[in-house]
Amino acid sequence: MVGFGRAASGLVIATVLAYFYAVRIALGDGNPFDYFGYFTNQTSLLASLILIATGVLVVLGRSVPPALTLVRGIITAYLLVVAVIYNLLVPGTGSAPPWVSALLHLVFPLLVALDWLLVGDRPRLPWRRLWMLLPYPVLWLTTVLIRGVTDGWVPYGFLLPERGIASLIVHIVGLLAAIIAAGALVWAASRSPGLNVRAAELSPHRALSAPFRQRSRSPGSDHPPVYISMAISSPDAAHASDSSCTALIHSADPIPVVPMAPRSTIGATSFSAAVTE
Template sequence: MTARTPPGSPAPAAGNAGATRTRTTERTVAGIRLVFVLATLVAVLSTFADTAERGPVNPFNFFGYFTIQSNLLGAVVLGTAAVTALVGRSQGIVLQLARASITTYLVVVALVYNTLLSGLAGGVELAWANTIMHVLFPLYCLLDWVLVPDRTPLPFRLLWVVELYPIVWCAVVLLRGATDGWVPYPFFDPSSGYGTVLLYVLGIALTFIAVGAIVFAASRLRLFRSDARLGAQVGDVAG
């Protein structure tokens, strides 16, 4: 007897073609992600080399900036997402939360820099590297999160995860400001009074929560059709 395809079932050829298109799309997105990861790493390393050419560099100071740290973390997380897609694996809840977190951090970096710090003395001297770290990479990470359908809705009960890294970073900065006097940004300077500093810290914390909530909400968008297997592991946890 000849096996028949059940009524309403897609033809095998069509199914194979769809799977091929999905894998091609995944590889293309992974390639774009790796391009931005490489560009960001080059921007950070070039900034370090440029700073070193103009005088001695304290690595604890250079890598103490939230911009530098968040860009490096973003490169690691987005690179991991790219490799995960290339090997054909679904993203687990940890990677999804990491992506939501670094997207939040980089959006805040772009907002704070372009509203409070742009034009001030110091900062990234290389214009192209400054643009990558404060504009292009944050913008790409946001668009990647919103447009690429390889994530499932994240539950708002996990929004607190976004605050973990900024809290630790702020604690270290305040400790250094109180001991060796180094602060990465002028609004953390203890000479302005700890009351003022704490108001800025509170404002930054609220900004992270607000932007994080928007990022979590964006995970519910489905602007493009997603293959059913993408993000399946997250769906099991988030549901």
């Protein structure tokens, strides 16, 4: 359900953004640099694409690449800032219908944040990569300020050049500080266990071994949890020479292998689990 939920929510947001962009085109205001110049629209579109990608991977029972999870964490931090700034500092502004503003500035950021906090299928984000929150908003701010000077368009009033250098510096520093603070919360939340939904998302033939899974993570490691499972079968379990063992392990950490309770089958003893990251 988690994979389907992510993909569906991402598809809904992408559809809403595309629909209202089409409406603007019909009204003769189809400049994409204006519509997607808003930080809310940009980050919501990026978040929707990431949710669709990660949702499809989970549905297919595949591991989500760590780089994609890192980007999801970064986008989660951006959406937290979008929600806080809009609802506390500039509520009710903008030309979008009220339900669209509520969807993009409250409902969607809340769902993305709860997904990150409650679903434990993400690794611990390393603190040394917290700086990766900054390049995108710095590039966005630079582009917006250049446009403000050249053609007078800015998405938000507090970025108007005529407000003076001091005002711009205060707002820019405040925005970047808010992004770092939100990122620190997201990084810290990645260390919470959350709900282990991995077994529920497995395809049926792999889910049979889910009850026999063992979870391993070295203390203090930034690597994601590793699920180890082995399949051992033989006509006579007492003869090791007749046993076959298959295992696939994805981890940089040493993995202790813990024998599971045996399952009896006709003429064979099998120990089963699955090994996924």
